[in-house]
Amino acid sequence: xxxxxxxxxxxGGGGTPGTSCCSPSITSTPLCLADGTxxxxxxxxxxxxxxxxxxxxxxxxxxxxATSAFTPGPVPAGTGPCGTSEGCASVVVLPLCDVAPDxxxxxFLRHLVHDCDGAVTATTDTATDGVTAYTLVGTVGECxxxxxxAMCPQLLGLSGPETWNMPAGTxxxxxxxxxGPVTVTDCTGxxxxxxxxxxxxxxxxxxxxxxxxxxLCDPLTVGLPEGATAYIQWLSPCASGDQS
Numbered sequence: 001x002x003x004x005x006x007x008x009x010x011x012g013g014g015g016t017p018g019t020s021c022c023s024p025s026i027t028s029t030p031l032c033l034a035d036g037t038x039x040x041x042x043x044x045x046x047x048x049x050x051x052x053x054x055x056x057x058x059x060x061x062x063x064x065x066a067t068s069a070f071t072p073g074p075v076p077a078g079t080g081p082c083g084t085s086e087g088c089a090s091v092v093v094l095p096l097c098d099v100a101p102d103x104x105x106x107x108f109l110r111h112l113v114h115d116c117d118g119a120v121t122a123t124t125d126t127a128t129d130g131v132t133a134y135t136l137v138g139t140v141g142e143c144x145x146x147x148x149x150a151m152c153p154q155l156l157g158l159s160g161p162e163t164w165n166m167p168a169g170t171x172x173x174x175x176x177x178x179x180g181p182v183t184v185t186d187c188t189g190x191x192x193x194x195x196x197x198x199x200x201x202x203x204x205x206x207x208x209x210x211x212x213x214x215x216l217c218d219p220l221t222v223g224l225p226e227g228a229t230a231y232i233q234w235l236s237p238c239a240s241g242d243q244s
Contacts, residue, residue: 034078
């Protein structure tokens with residue numbers, strides 16, 4: 001039978017979720033082709049987890065601001081800084097919102113290329129990946145500030161026969177097998193039987209922004225036959241309530 005889950009603490013205590021990761025980031029640098037055409041070199045910094053050293057950024061491709069055409073891979077030979085004052089040009093990326101007539105809002109990125117005097121020489125709009133060209137459908141405006149979703153850690157002890165279903169919207173989950181066998185079935189339907197006592201597993205879905213939590217693929221179930229025991233800890237929106 002299930003043990004009553006721990007209540008959420010005002011301090012946000014109750015345990016530590018699974019692996020902590022950052023999200024990949026996109027940036028762009030203004031350059032000029034050999035014929036003087038301005039382009040944007042698109043760079044991506046990969047995700048790192050649990051305090052690992054940051055990896056070097058990698059080249060995703062390059063954008064032609066005049067046509068919004070994206071070409072994957074390195075820039076053509078002969079591409080370099082624009083003008084005679086090497087390195088003084090800059091690019092600013094603005095997160096904006098496209099507000100449609102029905103009131104729905106879509107976030108996109110506007111890239112502004114500035115010359116050495118600070119004047120805007122080219123602009124281009126992309127999706128939030130910094131690569132895919134974006135076409136406006138409504139009115140451009142600043143995005144309204146969002147309110148982060150409150151997350152609550154919960155702990156549950158299970159003894160078989162019992163089946164636990166992961167609540168929708170869960171960001172991370174950890175399972176410790178006290179006495180096997182325990183069967184974990186993921187959202188693809190793949191089932192893994194864990195027999196070793198004391199074995200622990202964890203899964204997490206890092207958030208892509210500061211307001212929306214990550215979300216693990218569901219459904220995910222944990223099945224225990226007669227005699228098996230396990231502890232499950234998960235992090236999900238507080239509004240979802242206690243579930244077992």
